[in-house]
Amino acid sequence: MPEPTCWTVAVDDSDAAWNSLDWIDAVVQDTDTVLLETVHEPRGETLDRSTGRLTIAAHRLRERHPDLRVERAVVSGPTVARLLDDATDTDVLVIGGRRSERLWASLTGRVAERVVAHTTAPVVVVPEDWRPGRVDDxxxxxxxxxxxxxxxxxxxxxxxxxxxxxxxxxxxxxxxxxxxxxxxxxxxxxxxxxxxxxxxxxxxxxxxxxxxxxxxxxxxxxxxxxxxxxxxxxxxxxxxxxxxxxxxxxxxxxxxxxxxxxxxxxxxxxxxxxxxxxxx
The missing domain is CATH 3.40.50.620 (HUPs)
Structure with a gap:
């Protein structure tokens, strides 16, 4: 039996974030802990919307893993700084990766690259155009x-x-x-x-x-x-x-x-x- 793992999954309103849930559903064990987290930034969406999204995400995970320990947290931004802080308290950080063709966004504005470059924990980046694959993958x-x-x-x-x-x-x-x-x-x-x-x-x-x-x-x-x-x-x-x-x-x-x-x-x-x- 694999050792229990603590996973932190960043959940926002992007397709990539929901793909992250699909990916972790295939690797998580019932002895693990999953923290579903969304970063609430000033002038962003309402707190009720953020909380509701985490409730839906937790329900999706527990449908297939009823004994899984699932925690939820709405935290304050900025996003990159919060994710890096949380990576020190988790075994694996899972985030969605949004594509962008703009050079400036590639250098400074993309959350995935900036988190990957500085984190102290393994980071799984799930693309927004990914879908669960074949059984022989x-x-x-x-x-x-x-x-x-x-x-x-x-x-x-x-x-x-x-x-x-x-x-x-x-x-x-x-x-x-x-x-x-x-x-x-x-x-x-x-x-x-x-x-x-x-x-x-x-x-x-x-x-x-x-x-x-x-x-x-x-x-x-x-x-x-x-x-x-x-x-x-x-x-x-x-x-x-x-x-x-x-x-x-x-x-x-x-x-x-x-x-x-x-x-x-x-x-x-x-x-x-x-x-x-x-x-x-």
Whole structure:
């Protein structure tokens, strides 16, 4: 039996928020605790409307999980600051991800990216256009030696809870160098980088097998940029899990964070897991 987990689910009036409830319904256990929370900002909706939405959300969860402990809270904004504060008291934070094409919104105004960049707890971001998928969907974990430990552990627990399989994906590509004639790489170095990727993938498989010997799992080594490889994997995933390296949304934007790219473009829910040594 998996260890009890405390989930905090941000519930607003968006489609993405209701999708978050559909996602958590598939992974929650009756021994867990779910806190349904909405942030009441000044000049926003009425308090009665916020409270009523949480009542509906709690009823939906208890229909399938009658013994589940469900709590509700209406808190004061600003939204990002409140969600970050609450992440220190929860095991997993689940939020909806709204799409936006505006650059300024991408840098400063999008709640999901800003929360993911700073939180001390794993954050699951559920896209507004996501719908519960097929029964053969699996949890996909990106394998990266710099972020793998905490992310792999979380992915394995989610796969065990939802009874989905686990697919470990290691993306690799030969490093390029810049010359007067453009970006180049040495073809003779390609087998070395492919072999290095395979070694990291094999190590990840062994680590998960030791901690979850009963888990159905496979590994895939794919050539390509990690963000593009994992975005393609979201078409057949119930959840994609990656580790976090960056400490700010702006830093992630400038340096091409895989998590930032997934939050923007993935068709499945994405979990970004901070390193295990992030202070709480």
């Amino acid at each position: 699996a949890v996909v974990a990106g394998v990266d030696s710099r972020t793998a430990s905490a992310a792999l552990a979380f992915a394995a627990r989610c796969a065990q809870r939802s009874r989905d399989g686990l697919v470990l994906v290691r993306a690799w590509e030969p490093p390029t160098s810049v010359s007067p004639f453009g970006a180049v790489y040495l073809e003779r170095d390609r087998p070395l980088w492919e072999h290095e990727g395979q070694l990291e993938l094999d190590a990840a498989i062994r680590a998960v097998s030791r901690s979850h010997p009963e888990l159905r799992m496979r590994g895939e080594l794919r050539q390509g940029r990690p963000s593009e490889v994992l975005i393609r994997a979201t078409t057949t995933a119930s959840l994609v899990v990656v580790g976090r390296r960056h400490g700010s949304a702006f830093g992630a934007f400038l340096t091409g964070s895989v998590g930032e790219a997934l939050v923007h473009r993935a068709s499945a829910p994405v979990c970004v897991v901070p390193p295990a040594d992030v202070p709480g």
